[in-house]
Amino acid sequence: MNTTITDKQAASVITSKELLEHWKGHRGLTRRVIEAFPEKELFEYSVGGMRPFAAMAKELLAIAAPGIRQIVNGNEEELNENLDQATTKADILKLWDETTAEIDRYWPQIPVERFSENILAFGQYEGTVWSTIFYFIDNEIHHRAQGYVYLRSLGIEPPFFWER
């Protein structure tokens, strides 16, 4: 009997589709954290000399869609965190939603065998495709959690971490 081994048939830790849904669950939560900030504090408030949460959100925006595009296209993308055009919460949320849509569009073009291949993300970060994508997600969790502390110190209840 011939057996074709596919992602679906083989037992696997997590499928590509599950990883996408996992990330999108995190992206939904991060969106709610952005929303929870008052307009002014999103761009100005910080703790311990760190960046305001808007600057962290812009870093996440600079990474996510260009990061997935370069995995699919194999070209080199520039890391541009400035995003000067985003000056309001509404601007950030709009870019956030456009990024989610772009991830959704590109993701199915990553063949499962690509995840274990090596890449140099943004022309400088070595890793496999999976470790690069995990880095994008982990980095989002990391900065969002810093936003939680900002919100708490502003007396604002952040969204539940476990709600995705």
Place this chain on the structure above:
Amino acid sequence: MNTTITDKQAASVITSKELLEHWKGHRGLTRRVIEAFPEKELFEYSVGGMRPFAAMAKELLAIAAPGIRQIVNGNEEELNENLDQATTKADILKLWDETTAEIDRYWPQIPVERFSENILAFGQYEGTVWSTIFYFIDNEIHHRAQGYVYLRSLGIEPPFFWER
């Protein structure tokens, strides 16, 4: 031709061994964040009315080893975050290392097909094995990042996020 489908042969997003190494990279970083706190501040300092970082570390300790044990043994473990015996940084670090050793010991006993099975972690949290383990890791990243803000607001440089 008969083909046995194994984790190794099939293209997969991430293998079980890679996921373990990924988690252990995070655990090493979290250990360095615990170490970076001065003794007193680890147990007493906080921002925005949140818990001191020692209490967060105890939560992570309460979850990790019991969480993996119950995935392997199929029994129900109690979630006990008190860990009253841990009153010094050295105590926390010792428990941290014992936990890492226990994860290492139990992890190879999770067959790859188990990751997609449903479990009720700590008798109350529904999910698949993979989503439960991802929750453990994500929750560690989340609380560690809050520790980063505590350290920054204490004027202490935290370890680099990307060093694992």
